[in-house]
Amino acid sequence: MGRWEPNARGRLAEAALQLYSEHGYEQTTVAEIARRAGLTERTFFRHYADKREVLFGGSDELRERFVQAVTDAPPSAAPIDVLAAALDAASGLFTERRAHARRRQAVIVANAELLERELIKLSSLSAALADTLRRRGVAEPAASLTAEAGVAVFKVGFERWIADAETREMAQVMRETLDELKAVTAGG
Amino acid sequence: MGRWEPNARGRLAEAALQLYSEHGYEQTTVAEIARRAGLTERTFFRHYADKREVLFGGSDELRERFVQAVTDAPPSAAPIDVLAAALDAASGLFTERRAHARRRQAVIVANAELLERELIKLSSLSAALADTLRRRGVAEPAASLTAEAGVAVFKVGFERWIADAETREMAQVMRETLDELKAVTAGG
Numbered sequence: 133m134g135r136w137e138p139n140a141r142g143r144l145a146e147a148a149l150q151l152y153s154e155h156g157y158e159q160t161t162v163a164e165i166a167r168r169a170g171l172t173e174r175t176f177f178r179h180y181a182d183k184r185e186v187l188f189g190g191s192d193e194l195r196e197r198f199v200q201a202v203t204d205a206p207p208s209a210a211p212i213d214v215l216a217a218a219l220d221a222a223s224g225l226f227t228e229r230r231a232h233a234r235r236r237q238a239v240i241v242a243n244a245e246l247l248e249r250e251l252i253k254l255s256s257l258s259a260a261l262a263d264t265l266r267r268r269g270v271a272e273p274a275a276s277l278t279a280e281a282g283v284a285v286f287k288v289g290f291e292r293w294i295a296d297a298e299t300r301e302m303a304q305v306m307r308e309t310l311d312e313l314k315a316v317t318a319g320g
Numbered sequence: 321m322g323r324w325e326p327n328a329r330g331r332l333a334e335a336a337l338q339l340y341s342e343h344g345y346e347q348t349t350v351a352e353i354a355r356r357a358g359l360t361e362r363t364f365f366r367h368y369a370d371k372r373e374v375l376f377g378g379s380d381e382l383r384e385r386f387v388q389a390v391t392d393a394p395p396s397a398a399p400i401d402v403l404a405a406a407l408d409a410a411s412g413l414f415t416e417r418r419a420h421a422r423r424r425q426a427v428i429v430a431n432a433e434l435l436e437r438e439l440i441k442l443s444s445l446s447a448a449l450a451d452t453l454r455r456r457g458v459a460e461p462a463a464s465l466t467a468e469a470g471v472a473v474f475k476v477g478f479e480r481w482i483a484d485a486e487t488r489e490m491a492q493v494m495r496e497t498l499d500e501l502k503a504v505t506a507g508g
Binding site: 212284309 | 399443464465466475480505507
């Protein structure tokens with residue numbers, strides 16, 4: 133990327149989110165997103181495959197954050213504690229991002245195609261987590277179940293974190309949500 | 321449906337699965353499915369919206385089975401025990417269906433579009449479960465977490481049940497998988 137397009141990726145993502153919020157996802161074109169960002173369509177396509185992917189530019193980083201935390205956990209840690217550490221690490225990505233997350237979620241839930249893409253993102257996250265847990269020596273089905281539990285907590289915790297009245301940090305909401313899952317499965 | 325087309329819906333589903341297994345999902349047309357079933361395209365479209373939906377004809381019944389079991393559970397039952405009963409009830413749908421389930425799964429995992437549709441099915445199941453639990457008076461986030469845990473157990477348990485060497489009944493595999501989830505979340 134040339135120096136004449138500083139943070140083109142972030143500017144395109146912000147412009148897209150603005151336009152999707154203002155006019156709807158369906159009604160917005162790549163040309164409009166590029167114009168709003170002060171960039172060309174060509175630059176858009178250097179960063180994103182299409183107008184859907186611009187909303188999922190952080191998926192790889194999120195997955196990497198989870199995977200790295202699972203990899204870095206002490207060898208003796210139980211899978212559920214590894215998961216807790218990973219949720220904590222992933223929450224760090226969202227610091228100061230709650231307003232953005234709320235706007236993004238409002239766009240996503242209004243469109244079936246985007247909701248599908250979100251499901252694929254979470255499924256890919258679960259697969260990566262299970263794979264990383266297996267590489268730590270966690271057997272099946274514990275690895276897959278821990279991964280699915282992690283994505284469940286992330287999904288439910290995320291919705292709580294972006295709720296209107298919520299002011300606590302994401303890491304705290306995730307810890308509480310994981311504790312709630314433990315209580316539920318313990319029959320509490 | 322006329323009496324001259326007995327079990328048209330089931331015949332179309334079986335014909336579609338045969339063709340998808342033989343020639344691939346992409347390569348198969350609705351006309352070929354109808355011909356294999358000895359029916360017309362018009363009849364196909366009376367039963368299914370498109371060639372993708374023919375693989376998901378049982379989704380509503382599965383969701384209904386889960387929801388009915390949750391609704392019917394004793395008012396005093398803890399959410400996790402309600403979930404166990406629902407997994408048991410849902411397993412009843414798959415009696416004598418393992419060979420079919422294996423063939424279907426082989427088609428699904430070979431195609432990204434079908435995998436997406438499967439994710440939507442499971443997401444819709446989770447939403448219905450959470451909704452039914454809330455109507456039983458289960459608070460949030462327990463309702464959503466129980467529902468997500470249920471879908472996680474169903475998904476992982478289903479994969480175990482269709483594994484090559486597996487011979488146990490689905491209900492038993494689901495019970496064991498739920499127990500494994502409890503062990504994982506308890507830190508075991």
